[in-house]
Amino acid sequence: MIDRPIRIALQLQPQHMDYATIRRTASEAEDLGVDIIFNWDHFYPLNGEPDGLHFECWTMLAAWAEATSRVEIGPLVSCNSYRNPELLADMARTVDHISGGRLILGIGSGWFERDYTEYGYDFGTAGSRLDDLAEALPRIEARWGKLNPPPTRKIPVLIGGGGEKKTLRLVAKHADIWHTLADADGVEHKLGVLRGHCEAIGRDPAEIEVSVVARPGTRERLHTAGARLFTVHVGGPDPDLTELREWISWRDETNK
Template sequence: MTERPIRIGLQLQPQHMDYATIRRTAAEADELGVDILFNWDHFYPLYGEPDGLHFECWTMLAAWAESTSRAEIGALVSCNSYRNPELLADMARTVDHISGGRLILGIGSGWFERDYTEYGYEFGTAGGRLDDLAVSLPRIESRWAKLNPKPTRDIPVLIGGGGEKKTLRLVARHATIWHSFSDAETLERKLGVLRGHCETIGRDPAEIEVSVASSPDTREKMYELGARLFTIGVGGPEPDLTELREALTWRDKRNG
C-alpha cells in the first residue's frame, strides 16, 4: 500500500463566539489548505462559561458545505444518542451532496451528561451507549444503500474513542478513520489491540487512518507510531490559527 500522507484537521469548536466569527474562521482555514474542518456535537460549551455562546453541529455542517470549497467537513464527533440512525444517515448523505462529496461522518457513543439531561435524552451507562452505537452503525450503512440519490461516495466513517473491548472492535469493523484521545504510550498499546480486532475479522489495519490531537511536542512520536491525521482545536471568542499554520507547514515539508 502507498504510504499514507499526513493530513491536518482543524476542530473549530462552536463555543464562545458568534456565527460570523465561526464562518470567517472556517473560510480562512479552508483557504490556508486545511485538509478537514471539524466542529463538535454538543449543546453547551465544554469549557469556559458553561452557558456561553454555543451552536448546533449538523446545521452548521450544512452551512459549511456551502461556504467552504476545499476541505472535507465533519463532526469530531457526532453523538449517536441524539438522532435516529436512519435520520443521521440521511442528514450525512444530504450534507455529502451539498458539499460535493466532502462529508466525513464522525461518530461516537456520547459522554457529556448535561447534553442528555437538558435535551431530554436518557444518559444511561457508558456500556449501554456503546451497545447502542454498535446497533446504529449497521443501520446507517444500510440506510445509505437505500437512499435516492445515494451518497456521492462511500462516506468515510470516523469513530472516536479508545475502549479496547467495544469501541476498537467497532473501529475494526466500520471505521475509515479512528480518532484516539490517547497519549503516545497509550496509543501504541491501543494500536496493538486494534490490529488484533482487525485480524479477527480479516481486515487490513492499514485501511484505517489513525487520527490524533495535534501537539508540536508529540507530533513526531505520534507520526512514528502511525498517526497520519493531526487535528488542532480552537474555540472562541477569538480563534487563533497560528498553530494551524505551523502544522500545515510541517505537513507540506513531511509529505514532500
C-alpha cells in the same frame, strides 16, 4: 500497506463566538490549506462560561458545505444518542451532496451528561451507550444503501474513542478513520489491540487512518507510532490559527 500522507484538521469548536466569526475562521482555515474542518456535537460549551454562546452541529455542517469548496468537513464527533440512526444517515447523505462529496461522518457513543439531561435523552451508562452505537452503525450503513439518491461516495466513517473491548472492535468493523486522545505510547498499544480485532474479521488494519490531537512537542513520536491525521483545536471568542499554520507547514515539509 497503504502509504498515507500526513493530513491536518482543524476542530473549530462552536462555542463562545458568533456565527460570523465561526464562518470567517472556517474560510481562513481553508485558505491556509487545512485538509479537514471539524466541529463538535454538543449543545453547550465544554469549557469557559457554561451557558456561553454555542451552536448546533449538523445545521452548521450544512452551512459549511455551501461556504467552503475544497476541505472535507464533519463532526468530531456526532453523538449517536441524539438522532435516530436512519435520520442521521439521511442527514449525512444530504450534507455529502451539498458539499459535493466532502463529508466525513465522525461518530461516537456520547459522554456529556448535560446535553442528555437538558435535551431529554436517556443518559444510560457508558456500556449501554456503546451498545447503542454498535446497533446503530449497521443501520446507518444499510440506510445509505436505500436512499435516493445515494451518497456521492462511500462516506468515510470516523469513530472516536479508545475502549479496547468494544470501541476498537467497532473501529475494526466499521471505521475508515480512528480518532484517539491517546499519547504516542497509548497509540502504539491500542493499535496493537486494533490489529487483533482486524485480524479476527479478516480486515487489513492499514485501511484505517489513525487520527490524533495535534499536541506540540509530540508530532514526531505520534507520526512514528502511526498517526497520520492531526487535529488542531480552536474555540472562541477570538480563534487564533497560529498553531494551525505551524502544523500545516510541518505537513508540507514532511510530505515532500
